[in-house]
Amino acid sequence: MRVLVHIEHETGVIEDTAFELIAIARSLGGEVEALVMGAEPEALAGQLGAADRVVAIADPALETYLPDAHGVALQAAIRERNPDLVLLSYSTAGLDMAAPAAHACGLPLICHAVELRQDGSALDVRSQTYGGKLVASSRVPIPAIAMATPGAARAEDGRLDGIRPVETVALPPGSAGAIRLVESLAPETGGVDLTQAERIVCAGRAIGGTDKLAVVEELAGLLKAEVAGSRPVIDAGWLPKSRQVGKSGVTVKPRLYLMAGVSGAPEHLEGMRDSELIVALNTDESAPIFAKAHYGAVCDMFDVLPKLAARLKDS
Amino acid sequence: MKIAVTLRLTPDLTEELELTEDGRDIDREWIGLVLNEFDDQALEQAVLLKEAAGAEVTALAIDGEGVERLLRTALARGADAVRRIPADDAPSSARALTPLYAAAVREIGADLVLAGVLATDDLHGELAPFLAAELGWRQASAVSDVRIEDGDVVVRQEYSGGRAAQLALTLPAVVGLQTASQPPRYVAGSKLRDLLKVEVPEMAVDAAPAATGIEPATLALPDRGAGAEMIEGSADQIAERLHAILVERDMA
Ligand SMILES: Cc1cc2nc3c(=O)[nH]c(=O)nc-3n(C[C@H](O)[C@H](O)[C@H](O)COP(=O)(O)OP(=O)(O)OC[C@H]3O[C@@H](n4cnc5c(N)ncnc54)[C@H](O)[C@@H]3O)c2cc1C
Numbered sequence: 121m122r123v124l125v126h127i128e129h130e131t132g133v134i135e136d137t138a139f140e141l142i143a144i145a146r147s148l149g150g151e152v153e154a155l156v157m158g159a160e161p162e163a164l165a166g167q168l169g170a171a172d173r174v175v176a177i178a179d180p181a182l183e184t185y186l187p188d189a190h191g192v193a194l195q196a197a198i199r200e201r202n203p204d205l206v207l208l209s210y211s212t213a214g215l216d217m218a219a220p221a222a223h224a225c226g227l228p229l230i231c232h233a234v235e236l237r238q239d240g241s242a243l244d245v246r247s248q249t250y251g252g253k254l255v256a257s258s259r260v261p262i263p264a265i266a267m268a269t270p271g272a273a274r275a276e277d278g279r280l281d282g283i284r285p286v287e288t289v290a291l292p293p294g295s296a297g298a299i300r301l302v303e304s305l306a307p308e309t310g311g312v313d314l315t316q317a318e319r320i321v322c323a324g325r326a327i328g329g330t331d332k333l334a335v336v337e338e339l340a341g342l343l344k345a346e347v348a349g350s351r352p353v354i355d356a357g358w359l360p361k362s363r364q365v366g367k368s369g370v371t372v373k374p375r376l377y378l379m380a381g382v383s384g385a386p387e388h389l390e391g392m393r394d395s396e397l398i399v400a401l402n403t404d405e406s407a408p409i410f411a412k413a414h415y416g417a418v419c420d421m422f423d424v425l426p427k428l429a430a431r432l433k434d435s
Numbered sequence: 436m437k438i439a440v441t442l443r444l445t446p447d448l449t450e451e452l453e454l455t456e457d458g459r460d461i462d463r464e465w466i467g468l469v470l471n472e473f474d475d476q477a478l479e480q481a482v483l484l485k486e487a488a489g490a491e492v493t494a495l496a497i498d499g500e501g502v503e504r505l506l507r508t509a510l511a512r513g514a515d516a517v518r519r520i521p522a523d524d525a526p527s528s529a530r531a532l533t534p535l536y537a538a539a540v541r542e543i544g545a546d547l548v549l550a551g552v553l554a555t556d557d558l559h560g561e562l563a564p565f566l567a568a569e570l571g572w573r574q575a576s577a578v579s580d581v582r583i584e585d586g587d588v589v590v591r592q593e594y595s596g597g598r599a600a601q602l603a604l605t606l607p608a609v610v611g612l613q614t615a616s617q618p619p620r621y622v623a624g625s626k627l628r629d630l631l632k633v634e635v636p637e638m639a640v641d642a643a644p645a646a647t648g649i650e651p652a653t654l655a656l657p658d659r660g661a662g663a664e665m666i667e668g669s670a671d672q673i674a675e676r677l678h679a680i681l682v683e684r685d686m687a
């Protein structure tokens with residue numbers, strides 16, 4: 121089995137998820153090829169010692185991420201290297217590039233993968249589905265493309281410095297131009313840096329509106345904690361973007377993550393799963409967050425949070 | 436400009452999901468269906484674009500239970516036209532249905548398609564990038580703002596860590612919407628009632644579902660592993676125990 125792993129990097133830093141993919145590829149046995157694209161991708165090769173080989177696509181058009189140029193580069197690498205499995209991360213680039221590659225190369229695509237095992241000429245893949253409420257088992261014939269959920273493996277298991285042979289693939293002419301970068305936007309800071317917070321109280325969609333936020337804010341005040349929100353809370357405009365935890369927000373690792381009315385979708389877990397103490401309140405006993413939290417209670421947050429606040433006030 | 440929006444009903448995930456006996460699907464008999472939250476955002480963004488730049492918005496859905504009502508809601512929210520696409524034994528995978536959507540998009544002559552970035556029950560890839568590949572158009576996913584500027588579509592694409600970029604795509608293009616630039620508007624019940632008798636036209640397309648290359652998956656409840664230590668009791672008792680846990684760790 122030969123696995124081509126897409127290595128995502130941003131301003132010269134390889135994403136942890138890329139090392140997770142290498143770890144998954146390693147666990148399948150066989151050969152691992154790390155595919156890096158960029159203006160000068162060879163510069164990153166020395167960090168890809170856990171792969172057997174580096175496949176580099178160097179082109180000025182690949183300097184910053186663009187869905188069309190990077191997508192075509194991926195397809196060129198697949199055609200040239202003919203892997204049994206292509207691994208991408210469930211990221212924006214993964215979402216953009218995996219389907220067109222599957223379409224162009226006539227390969228099956230399996231998404232939200234958290235576990236892959238080879239069984240003869242197929243892969244047995246377990247995927248998270250229905251917002252993390254169910255697990256799906258699929259038998260995927262190889263060759264195939266898989267998109268893995270961040271956190272499916274440990275980055276440490278795929279991280280190793282070392283020089284590996286580098287093969288180059290050319291970007292086909294005319295691949296870029298229909299999509300242009302207008303401007304890169306840094307994360308919105310808005311006066312708070314949740315990544316440094318020791319304690320966080322996170323409100324989910326169930327908070328229902330800004331008028332109800334007081335419940336969470338009071339508790340956070342008493343705990344000397346920062347207030348955070350899940351994506352729907354930010355989308356609704358109830359909290360600023362700088363307070364969003366998760367895939368498209370910040371990744372936090374506080375000593376306390378107290379969350380109420382958050383279901384625990386994989387995209388939220390991605391941003392807080394390494395917190396030291398996770399306490400979750402949710403009215404739905406089948407909420408996926410209860411598989412991840414350290415302490416949980418099936419209850420109405422609007423009943424319990426004020427009572428907890430009262431106790432903190434008294435102590 | 437003509438904009439097509441694809442809409443799909445998905446199970447309400449705040450309910451408990453039960454499986455069919457063979458484990459190939461969830462039991463759909465009682466489960467509530469809601470508009471996929473990302474499609475909801477796509478619809479809003481389409482109507483916002485229409486209001487800002489002028490456009491004709493057509494909402495498309497593969498026919499099925501609840502779809503007429505869904506599309507009437509789309510009209511109430513500002514879509515100019517709606518179409519049900521009939522499909523026998525419609526597979527649920529977006530990849531499989533891509534040829535049907537592509538045929539519909541061509542038929543209405545859209546220059547821009549807005550689709551929700553994903554549906555949580557789709558394992559074989561997302562609609563926006565498959566549709567773009569099928570049509571040979573540009574595509575960007577995980578988008579949280581869409582504008583029309585000098586004939587291009589300019590989107591805000593989001594990445595991990597809160598980073599983002601403004602990208603300009605030449606039309607025609609497909610955009611996978613995560614969030615509209617404003618929260619979806621609320622439609623009054625009276626407005627919906629006015630539309631009760633409006634006919635939702637069918638649009639048969641000359642296309643068949645594509646193969647995904649993967650047999651339907653077997654579903655199971657996740658293994659909770661150790662899972663959380665659950666705190667039982669009344670609200671008072673739960674608060675008391677939580678307080679004790681925080682005191683124990685020097686956090687209260
Ligand atoms: C590409 C992409 C990126 C994403 N990025 C992020 C991200 O960065 N961060 C993020 O959070 N999400 C992200 N999401 C969205 C994610 O998939 C989920 O939709 C989101 O996390 C759900 O938020 P939630 O748990 O607050 O809401 P819901 O899933 O709607 O959950 C609300 C929960 O509240 C419970 N509840 C209801 N009433 C009460 C009550 N009175 N008391 C207690 N509990 C109650 C319900 O049982 C339910 O479990 C992303 C999605 C995509 C596709």
Ligand SMILES: Nc1ncnc2c1ncn2[C@@H]1O[C@H](COP(=O)(O)O)[C@@H](O)[C@H]1O
Nearest residue numbers: 443471527529551553554557560561562
């Ligand atoms: N079977 C389907 N019918 C209609 N829309 C779909 C279908 N599958 C996915 N979609 C839509 O396509 C977008 C991406 O979904 P998916 O590709 O399933 O993750 C979302 O807008 C979905 O609601």
